Amino acid sequence: MIQKFKTIVLAGGLVVMTGGHFAVNHDSTAAYAATLETISKTTVEEVNAAVSAFQEIGSLRREDPINTDAIRSAYVNSIQALAQQADAANDLALDGIVLAAIDEIGSNNEPELAAQVIDKTLQHVFFLTILDRVTAVRDDFDVTDTETLNLKWNEAVAAFEAIKGTAARENKVLTADRQSIQTGDNPTLDIQIGMAFERGRNALNKQNLAEDKIEISIVRQIIRLSLARAYYIGVLREVEGIISNRNRDIAEAREKQKEGENFYRIIEDFITRENAMGSELIKAQFTGDVAQVEADQIVSELSKGFIGRVRAELTANEASILDNRGRALEVAEEAILYANTFLADLELRLDSASRVSLETALNSLKAASNDMDAAIAEQARRTATDILLAYEQTLNVADYEQTQNTPFVDAAVTSFQTIGALRRQSPVDAQAIMDAYTGELQQLTKFIDSIHGLAMDADILAAIDNISNNQQVPLAAQVIDKTLQRVFVLTLHNRVVLVLNSFGDLSVSELELEWDRAFAAFQAIKGTTARENKVLTADRQSIESGSNPYLDSRITLAFILGKDAIVNAASDGMEQIVLASERIVAPLVRSYFIGVLREVEGIVENRARDIDEALEKQVEGIYFYRIVELAVSRFNPSGNALIKSQLSGDLSAVNANQIVSEISKALIGLVNNELTEFEQALGSDSEQAKLVAEIAALYTQIILPDLELRLDATKRVKIENALQDLIEAGANNDQAKGVTAQQSITGLLAEYANTLI
Numbered sequence: 001m002i003q004k005f006k007t008i009v010l011a012g013g014l015v016v017m018t019g020g021h022f023a024v025n026h027d028s029t030a031a032y033a034a035t036l037e038t039i040s041k042t043t044v045e046e047v048n049a050a051v052s053a054f055q056e057i058g059s060l061r062r063e064d065p066i067n068t069d070a071i072r073s074a075y076v077n078s079i080q081a082l083a084q085q086a087d088a089a090n091d092l093a094l095d096g097i098v099l100a101a102i103d104e105i106g107s108n109n110e111p112e113l114a115a116q117v118i119d120k121t122l123q124h125v126f127f128l129t130i131l132d133r134v135t136a137v138r139d140d141f142d143v144t145d146t147e148t149l150n151l152k153w154n155e156a157v158a159a160f161e162a163i164k165g166t167a168a169r170e171n172k173v174l175t176a177d178r179q180s181i182q183t184g185d186n187p188t189l190d191i192q193i194g195m196a197f198e199r200g201r202n203a204l205n206k207q208n209l210a211e212d213k214i215e216i217s218i219v220r221q222i223i224r225l226s227l228a229r230a231y232y233i234g235v236l237r238e239v240e241g242i243i244s245n246r247n248r249d250i251a252e253a254r255e256k257q258k259e260g261e262n263f264y265r266i267i268e269d270f271i272t273r274e275n276a277m278g279s280e281l282i283k284a285q286f287t288g289d290v291a292q293v294e295a296d297q298i299v300s301e302l303s304k305g306f307i308g309r310v311r312a313e314l315t316a317n318e319a320s321i322l323d324n325r326g327r328a329l330e331v332a333e334e335a336i337l338y339a340n341t342f343l344a345d346l347e348l349r350l351d352s353a354s355r356v357s358l359e360t361a362l363n364s365l366k367a368a369s370n371d372m373d374a375a376i377a378e379q380a381r382r383t384a385t386d387i388l389l390a391y392e393q394t395l396n397v398a399d400y401e402q403t404q405n406t407p408f409v410d411a412a413v414t415s416f417q418t419i420g421a422l423r424r425q426s427p428v429d430a431q432a433i434m435d436a437y438t439g440e441l442q443q444l445t446k447f448i449d450s451i452h453g454l455a456m457d458a459d460i461l462a463a464i465d466n467i468s469n470n471q472q473v474p475l476a477a478q479v480i481d482k483t484l485q486r487v488f489v490l491t492l493h494n495r496v497v498l499v500l501n502s503f504g505d506l507s508v509s510e511l512e513l514e515w516d517r518a519f520a521a522f523q524a525i526k527g528t529t530a531r532e533n534k535v536l537t538a539d540r541q542s543i544e545s546g547s548n549p550y551l552d553s554r555i556t557l558a559f560i561l562g563k564d565a566i567v568n569a570a571s572d573g574m575e576q577i578v579l580a581s582e583r584i585v586a587p588l589v590r591s592y593f594i595g596v597l598r599e600v601e602g603i604v605e606n607r608a609r610d611i612d613e614a615l616e617k618q619v620e621g622i623y624f625y626r627i628v629e630l631a632v633s634r635f636n637p638s639g640n641a642l643i644k645s646q647l648s649g650d651l652s653a654v655n656a657n658q659i660v661s662e663i664s665k666a667l668i669g670l671v672n673n674e675l676t677e678f679e680q681a682l683g684s685d686s687e688q689a690k691l692v693a694e695i696a697a698l699y700t701q702i703i704l705p706d707l708e709l710r711l712d713a714t715k716r717v718k719i720e721n722a723l724q725d726l727i728e729a730g731a732n733n734d735q736a737k738g739v740t741a742q743q744s745i746t747g748l749l750a751e752y753a754n755t756l757i
Helices: 026-042 042-059 069-078 080-090 092-106 113-139 148-168 189-203 209-245 252-273 276-288 295-320 325-340 341-350 352-372 374-392 406-424 432-439 441-450 455-466 473-501 508-529 551-568 573-606 611-634 637-646 656-681 686-710 713-732 735-753
Strands: 172-174 181-183 535-536 543-545
Touching: 042 069, 042 113, 042 148, 042 713, 069 113, 069 508, 080 092, 080 113, 080 181, 092 113, 092 656, 092 686, 092 713, 113 148, 113 209, 113 543, 148 209, 172 209, 172 295, 172 341, 181 209, 181 406, 189 209, 189 252, 209 252, 209 276, 209 295, 209 325, 209 508, 252 276, 252 295, 276 295, 276 551, 295 341, 295 374, 295 551, 325 352, 325 637, 341 352, 406 432, 406 441, 406 473, 406 508, 432 441, 432 455, 441 455, 455 473, 455 656, 473 508, 473 573, 473 611, 473 637, 535 573, 535 686, 543 573, 551 573, 573 656, 573 686, 611 637, 611 656, 637 656, 656 686, 656 713, 656 735, 686 713, 686 735, 713 735
Parallel strands: none
Antiparallel strands: 172 181, 535 543
8 A cells, every 4th residue: 555645754844755956057158168169160071970870870779689889889989979069058968868778778678768769869969959050150140251151051951961851740730639649731841941041051141241140040940940840740749659559559658658758858948938837747748657648738738838939929029120120020930930830739729710810910920020010010919919818728738726715824925925025125124024924924833833843933023023123134034034934835734744644534625625725835935946946066166056947837737736636536546646745845845955055155155255145145044954954864964963054153164065965965865765665665565666766766856966967967867767667667566677776776876975075
């Protein structure tokens, strides 16, 4: 039987299934500059050699058995340099993914899936090679001679030969019943891209400098977004394969799922910008149970992302129509290209007249932009916006639906938000803060205090008093904010635990109420979970910003899936609610670890130039850390003491590398504990084995980017692959696969632990 709640107890009773990771982001500016220098030294002959090697690998991966050494030789000798350039320019790890997949084939670990990873990842390399070259041409158009620009353009043309076949495929569209995917018309994207390359080549002659510069910007978008559409079609092609095979050939369905996962990586950024939560849902379907893949949901979330991009281009057009003809033309073209991805689906959900009207409006916008006719452009944008809204309302997108009233928690959240505004005023009005705190928010704080034996109410009142007496006002304001965040974290957690522990005892409406209360509490701290990642710098001396992990979207999606499990009351409802709960708390905990590192960054940056600012950051750091303290202290008590001493002692003692290292040591202990439990459950309790494997993956994700920094990207990918194997082995009671995965994870973690200070 699956345990009701697999937990680690943190300070104040917070139960944690840690998840996410401290992403390591190398010096992106320096890396990109180095990449541009490398690109400038690449030749057409080298790109042609890479294309030939890719085609050779295409043949090799279809052999039985697959010749691993031949694939490795072809990749390392001819393609790896391009992959490493793409990685450096785009902050990716494609080289590591390919090398790890080659090793998977060599070890005979699902070689068919690994072969698909290689193929799709190499397509990603050529996709980025094209984009990097045409972007470099656009950026250097004014300052570089035609001959040099042509060399870079020719490299892009050469790289396109590798993926031309993907661009030549027929469209894939949702079936009329929205249950699967079927073939549509052929958009001949390969021809469109080829024509765009020729248009660009003509513009490089610079016969009319101003117009040719506009032309290069436009054809770059045609190439870029036509390729994106080709991979959008590729994603849907694999969805079709999953659905058509999952009830008759599970191995084929899983192979299609792996292809879909890797195709989606190529266009993920296009969706995430406007639909981060939908992107998380798509990725979950491509990495989860094939039975859970839903064509309508995937198409809807993709369309929502591209609708957002069309709207962004309409806004950009409005801003440029009067004074920047080139920019207005470029974004009008982009709006058309983005809309092309979902026109067939729009016609299915609305009607053919709506499709024609949208196409007409966008083409009218393009013409008006050329003429700089603001009135016609405004009408075209308005028409397009209305149709997009009507289309969006027909989509089957994920959204949290609150079904029970939560007035008490809502009022407390509103008060917290009011205090957030008040504490930023100058001077800070202590009485106004006290007035906002008194009522539901204070009652909630006292309630949480009584449950967990804390004194947060006293801490808040003391901080308000300090503000009244003008004593360390900035520090007191931070104490109030972080303490109240802790109140809402614990409120959220308590409601989730209640649902889990009472899942078979409470009615559906009662469970919904508690889940809705947890979601209401989340609204208070959602801003913290929406922050950019904070990561160790390459020299390990400080902390810097990484990419946005969209933890707020992950948490929201988990709330949605948990609500579905409550409402549907399926036979696996308990398992689903446990997993949803883990995926809520995991990124929430990661958010507060990120918060700690954000304040460490502030301490290191300010301690030599602004002591007051550094002290304020230190107070924020210790209050953030208290929320997740026992996640460290359970397996690394000495490290916990060290972190607390640094966050409360001499500012000069704060050591970013050591704080990250001590957290990692604790999490390694947590993972090893889960691996032990996995070993005990494997073969006898598949539900429990799968659960602890999922938890082990969540713990490990926290340290993966730091592991990559200290080891390499290939080893990060290998441990990620092993974690996926661990989950699958647990679910299927596959002891041989589980033992192999466990040994791989343990070995890599031990190697990583040896690099920590």
